[in-house]
Amino acid sequence: MKFLRFLPVVALFAxxxxxxxxxxxxxxxxxxxxxxxxxxxxxxxxxxxxxDVVRVTTPSDNPEPTDAKAVVIDFSAVWCGPCQQFKPVYxxxxxxxxxxxxxFAADVDECPDLAKKYDISSIPCVVILKKGAExxxxxxxxxxAEFKDLLDKSL
Numbered sequence: 001m002k003f004l005r006f007l008p009v010v011a012l013f014a015x016x017x018x019x020x021x022x023x024x025x026x027x028x029x030x031x032x033x034x035x036x037x038x039x040x041x042x043x044x045x046x047x048x049x050x051x052d053v054v055r056v057t058t059p060s061d062n063p064e065p066t067d068a069k070a071v072v073i074d075f076s077a078v079w080c081g082p083c084q085q086f087k088p089v090y091x092x093x094x095x096x097x098x099x100x101x102x103x104f105a106a107d108v109d110e111c112p113d114l115a116k117k118y119d120i121s122s123i124p125c126v127v128i129l130k131k132g133a134e135x136x137x138x139x140x141x142x143x144x145a146e147f148k149d150l151l152d153k154s155l
Contacts (some may be wrong), residue, residue, distance in 0.1 A: 054091050055099040057106040057114060064129070070101040071129040072155050075120045077108050083124040087139040090126070093147050100155045101128075128154045 056071070057063065065071045074090045083099030087105075094103035108115040108123055118127050118135060128136040128151070136154045 025055040030052055032083060049135050050082050052091055052095070054094050054103045054105050057104050057111050059113065061104070061106075061114070063102065063104045063108055065131040067131055070131070071104065072101045072151070073106050073114075073118070073127045073129070075102045075108055075127065076123050080123050083143040086124045089142065089144055092107070093151070096148075097151055098155070099153070114118070125149070130155065136149075 024143075054074075058088060063071045063073060072094070073087070076087065078084075090103070090105070108112050117136070120127075122139045123140055124139070126138045126142075126147075130136075136148055136150075142150065
């Protein structure tokens with residue numbers, strides 16, 4: 001019977017633990033982001049390639065679309081494995097679509113206000129802002145083809 005007292009705690013822990021690799025929205029908030037502990041493989045930050053069109057946002061930045069160009073923001077974190085897998089795809093495709101949009105990279109730990117503004121609850125998350133249109137959000141890592149398809153439909 002003593003075990004039953006701990007059942008809600010165990011259930012809550014199981015739900016939180018299962019969420020760590022989710023690609024759907026609404027589970028975790030950027031403000032709740034913490035560095036992983038345990039058996040995760042460490043992820044190293046790689047430098048942006050020369051001529052990279054992606055701008056790294058700072059806490060004071062507020063990327064907004066213009067009449068001429070849309071804005072694409074990649075919300076991620078250094079400690080997030082899927083974010084680091086998507087990063088080279090994002091940077092490569094950004095170079096191809098630079099004439100249509102301005103590309104930004106926002107670390108949710110460094111820019112929590114920007115993440116909150118766009119209701120980022122899971123990462124990686126790409127937000128596409130086009131003047132006069134509702135923001136388009138996609139949660140989860142994508143291949144080159146999937147990302148290009150999303151941009152073609154949204155820009």
